[in-house]
Amino acid sequence: MSVTVTLPARPEPYLGSGPLPADFYGYEELLSDPEREKVERFREFFRTEAAPIVDDYWARAEFPFQLVKGFAELGLAEWADPDSKQPPPSSLLTGVMAMEMAHADPSLSTFFGVHTGLAMGSILTCGSEEQKRRWLPAMSRLEKIGAFALTEPHGGSDVAGGMETTARRDGDEWVLDGAKRWIGNATFADRVVVWARDVETHHVLGFVVEKGTPGFHPTKIENKIALRIVQNADIVLDNCRVPEANRLQQANSFKDTAKILRATRSGVAWQSVGVMFGAYEIALQYAKERQQFGRPIGSFQLVQDLLVKMLGNATASCGMMVRLAQLQDAGVYRDEQSSLAKAYCTVRMRETVGWARELLAANGIVLDYNIGRFIADSEALYSYEGTREMQTLIVARAVTGGLSAFVR
Template sequence: MSTIVPLEDHLAADFYHYESLLPEEERKILLKARALMKDEIKPLVNDHWAKGEFPEELIEKFQGSGLAALAYESYGEHQPAVSHLLRGMLAMELARTDASVATFFGVHDGLAFYSIYSGGDQEQRDRWLPRMATMDKIGAFALTEPLGGSDVSGGMRTTARREGDTWVLNGAKRWIGNATFADYVVVWARDVDDNQVKGFVVEKGTPGFSPEKIEGKIALRIVENAEITLTDVRVPEANRLQNVHSFRDVAEILRATRSGVAWESLGLMTGAYELALDYAKKRMAFGRPIAKFQMVQDLLVKSLGNITASWGMLVQLARLQEAGIFRDEHSSLAKSFVTSRMREVVAWCREIFGGNGILLDYGIARFFADAEALYSYEGTREMNTLIVGKSITGQSAFV
């Protein structure tokens, strides 16, 4: 077994010193991300969350950081690619400051980048990924539809029709993060000839491609989610992902990114716990800090227990990924369990703030609201439960 050396500067929420499992060089990368989020990103968050707008300077903050494409050999700054454990901890670190920022980064670096990396041929990877690795170009991932979420695999309505060396796309997508400003949008559509799902990279400015920002969200307000209308969008065969042949290939991408959402959820509840712990030490009531009250300590300890349990699950999940025995049910259990624990933690932490907990100035309200989005996307609790249930019983309960 590896030796755990307690770190003096570990996070208060990392009660069992999981961060010490990282080798020194990888921990330096994590600390670099932590400093970036604290010094450059955090000051932007509350104002833009309140306005419901994406700060353009956010991309500039990430450019040059070397944090994008760390998972991919030949494209990131660090070769070979870093460990799955560090990738997870980086997702956690971003969400610890803000879930919207983590989602923006995850859509670009996870969903979009990985779609091209795994689904494209070498020419396509070399054409698009180097500029995505530096974040000079931003990606988006368009799968969900207005009338298709959990059932989109069998009910995809967006179509692709081939005309010579050109594909014509028609349909609509919804809840597509980054789509209002992305340079490359990976659009999934059903081929009308063979009824199989295929992937296409639609470049910014392509005629017939129309993204419209979704307004009125109560969560992830910094993320630019869009509803996309595709009207006779013509895409060259060279932009069809050559190694994608069916929805099975899409599911392979979602398996990896679903575990990323579990890590983000750990980050979100970690950030909420840190806010509540700090507040409890400073907030005075009846002449003493509320941290001295038994019921407040109970809420904090229950929160820490959920966080620590989630850490343990996700560290082992990363080990399964490294060993190459990572399956759909593994990521599904993690996503279902960790997001459920996150929902409990943000509620308990908001409770510690009392009336101040509904004010954006204290930060906890943002965590409380954003948790609802992470709880729902990348597969609802119910859908992930059915994936795990099928695995352990051998019986499918899908309708």
């Protein structure tokens, strides 16, 4: 005898054309038509090529290399090629793309953010013109992939003051020694931006270490429960020699590293908006389909309350990000504004995915119903690029006129 079990359909984040169901205030309408076309091309790519495989790769903690070509064809980073005629994208489009990617899958969004925002961003912000010409063209086409190695086994929040990795000048070369931890993309990256303290001046400097450089040893971090598609590595630097030509010429102290983090932290805040949008859309579909007590659960007031709270969190966070993008384009946004966005939006994200999971109840803990991946991945977004506590200290120091609660 065969028994058929009918289960609710798998809910999906919306990947069609037009506004997202979660975009309640129509923020996407602020994009120009060509910008909206880029967003739609991404959704199409994700729907046809990535969505069918992400759960499987997530479960196996492997990276789907076959998707890199599709990312490249979207052409989102091509403007960074010094010979490109394209203007840089608006901060709103950059943010919305980070949001859209995380709305589809937080791991793939992280892969792209590390490559473009952190690795290419370091070269754009701190490289000389010659270095930009040498490294950015292939990276802008994703023919060469980048990583960004700042965090250390003993230096996370305190990496600026407590950095142990050293750089010693030896003629035309630098010798790097130390260890890095949690470095996304680093198991396969072609170019890793490594931050190290100059033994002479004690300033933090940045170096581009090419794949295969002797003394550079990345090892994959196993058993992660979040962003399992992202390949994070422990890196040992053992007498690793890089030419002076690979030292980022405009990176003179940690203040320069912080310029990169300012932009990427707001990128993480955008990602968390994407996660909230995705979680809300999944929960909404499920609420309409799942029947209990002879009715869709979406007809119960307590379930409606969860939906509306999720929508409120996502809408408020997105509004904050849209304004931050305007400040960014005006060239007036400050570290503390980016930190507030990262802290606020990721807290709202954690709350929101929790409510979505509550709404799906048992089906909320299996990958098959999509929300499980968002819940697990949110934990990494919450902590990386500076924890909530670190962002809080940055904001509080600014609003109190410089009363710093950092101990260093």
